[in-house]
Amino acid sequence: MSNGRYNPEIPEYPAPDPTVILPAAPADGWEATRGGRTLTADVVVVGTGPGGSAAARAMAEAGLKVVLLEEGPSTSRFKPNQGQTARYHMQEGGGMVAKGATIFPIAAGRGVGGGSLINSALSFRTPKAVLAEWESLLQDEGWGPAAMGAALDEVERIVGVCITPDRVAGANNRLIARGVQALGLEGGLAPRSTPGCAGCGICNYGCPSNGKASSNVTFLPRAIAAGALIQADVKVHAVLVEGGRAVGVVGESFHPDTGAPVGSVTVRAPKVLLAAGAIGTPRLLWHSGLGPTLGPATGEGLHIHPGSAVIGIADEDILLWRGATQGAWFHHPDWPGVLPHTFTAPPEVCLATLGHVGPRLAEGLALLPRLCGLIVLVSDKGEGRVRATADGRADISYRFAEEDFRRCKGGMRASAEVLLAGGARQLTAPVHGIGVHDSLESFAAALETRTPNDFTMYSAHPMSTCRMGLSAATSVIGPSGEAHGLPGLFIADASIFPSSIGVNPQLTTMAAATVIGRRIAARG
């Protein structure tokens, strides 16, 4: 079995080392903002996800005074249910959708640690071909495979990337790994930043056993140790501009349970770094009226890694909600840019995904223990855009490209093959009218007849909405991270990717933000 190296040049992964997980970073909550709060810093960072955290750590360790502002709560409100997670730890209460001919729910995390609090921690490095393209586009070796490779090495060590151990993998991941091995494909148990994983399968609600190396227990404690301060429960709504430069931000603090406003928060700093995520950063820019200042590319070029799922039915109990969340993957040579990995979901989500509700509930409950599954992620050619509504919510649209739909179906067919080779006996999918099939041929034939609107689609990987580039006509920031249209304003989150990367984005976000943090620090 492969050791999970999507890029063959990567060295072997080390054994899991739970000591990389530090005590959670302390953050001030709403109580500190009663009557308003004004702070000064060298750099104010908006957002504490992988991007904001990694940049803050790099800048604080280089001696800059850093203040981070975060909309989500100061401590984890973890409970193992979707309602609680959506309320406290998902942006816009988990209700963001990209509209177009097909509707895509878009998930993004919220809280001290951002998306890393609720993500599955799959940790793939940026493919070398993508970095070579960035180097050429940006005419800057710092964004090429060698320099970014070093940054990826560094962040991999900080978050303790290791291959999911077999002892915590669970039956679903093992079935997939078996299928991958039987077919001789690249893949197997997956690299994840979960060095203390106990295999409970609920990463998407948070980690109850402190086994996941999310940003609140890796980058942020390092930033705090170097003098940074985190103020949570604050939603930033404007960037302060004076004399043609960004000089700080203004936000409103609120009670995390009632939503009641508490006070105004201002941070004045000669450098402002936005890291509110690929939806949150353009949403803030457009809502604060800076969209036109930053140029025509602001909020444009959204990529989302669209995807759907394939569900197998095995003879024996799988209990796909148990075992390391999304702990297996594979790559099929016929489908470059398509990255299938484990479908992990709690029982109620499995039933809803397959439409086993109402009169079909009893049928679904009977099948539930024996379900196994893969989701398919497509490196997309389709693009969308992000704007803000008058009340500051995201207004997202997306055009699903015909080619991406074709590759999604191809990845689903390959996934079906893997599930059968691993031990599944029947196949279905969250696709309207597809039915249940006993053979790959019949499943693939049914898949071919379906149109995009038949598919239940999903995305948790928004990217590329404030791209890095050389021209203000097609990008928002330059290779230094600074905005073309506003000196003093920097961006370091998944919005800066010049293209869709084709792998889960957290490692790339951490590495890119580290590079930008260091470039800011080098300017003093």
Ligand SMILES: Cc1cc2nc3c(=O)[nH]c(=O)nc-3n(C[C@H](O)[C@H](O)[C@H](O)COP(=O)(O)OP(=O)(O)OC[C@H]3O[C@@H](n4cnc5c(N)ncnc54)[C@H](O)[C@@H]3O)c2cc1C
């Ligand atoms: C359910 C789920 C599963 C995922 N699984 C994986 C995976 O297995 N592997 C992987 O690599 N990636 C995964 N991802 C994607 C990954 O988590 C994101 O790509 C990553 O978190 C992006 O980091 P970021 O810093 O750009 O933004 P985010 O993580 O979105 O952080 C942005 C932060 O800014 C805050 N914010 C937003 N607006 C404001 C404002 N106006 N004022 C103050 N604060 C604000 C938000 O609350 C949030 O905390 C997953 C994502 C989700 C949601």
Ligand code: SF4
């Ligand atoms: S599977 Fe469970 S124990 Fe493992 S990292 Fe995820 S939430 Fe933590």
